[in-house]
Amino acid sequence: MKSIKNILANFKRYWFLMTQLISRDFKVKYKRSVLGVVWSLLYPILMLAVMAAVFSQMFKFNVEGVNYIVYLMTGIIMWNYFNEASNTAMTSVVINFGLINKVYIPKYVFPISKCLFVGINFLLTLIPWLGIILLSYVGLGGYTCHINVYYLILPYIFLCLFIFTVGISLFLSCVSVFLRDVFYIYGIVLIMWNYLTPVFYSIEIIPATLQPIFKLNPLYHFLTSARQIVLYGTAPSMKTLVLLAGIALGMLALGSIVFKKNQDKFIYYV
16 A cells, blocks of 8 residues: 555656656657647558558458448557557666666656557547547448447546556566567567457457467457447446456556566666
8 A cells, every 4th residue: 555655656746757758759759740740640540541451452351240440440549559658668768778877767657658658649549530430420331330328438448458558568668678689579579469469350250269369368358348339339248347457457567566676777787
């Protein structure tokens, strides 16, 4: 209980620093960009257009009985958040060694600020996502996605995804201090993870004997829960919602323990 109070107190104390780090990331990302933040809205739409053309037209991927465009868009925005947040957070401690050496700062501020920064972009991508859903009412994608009361569960699902991402980001940012090869290894892992996550395909195309293995993928449960609400108009079961919380908090606990245990050694690996 005491440690939780200390963490909350540190968040309050260093919140200004965290907002400055997030602001810096925005300035760096959109520096010399004509459209600026508008790219956060355009990027998922452009990616959707490319992936929809490739997978639905060239490879004839489809999901029976649902709007494939919305199915694909839901997978894209959730996967992109996890991908970008964990990737950028992984390097956050290493690239801020200069600041860490000068003043005392809780080192977990850096990976968390990256997750929050990418999270803001994620919230912006929800605008075109909702636009695609509304366009389904006029025939886009062939099937209508009805907005319903279960949409109120979506923030819970997104929050669980955020907590899970923070957990894995703490773990990666810690390990990368001691083993810089992780930068390259994780890039390969993400490629494999992407193909093992049903972003553009349905798990139903996987042989039944292999499906239990694919369901061990935590991101499968996050994507499937959101799609169940948006595409099928039903709420995930209570068991599923508890599972999401368990996955998220379990990863956060693991990442926090590893990070806290090793953070005092960071100074020796500049």
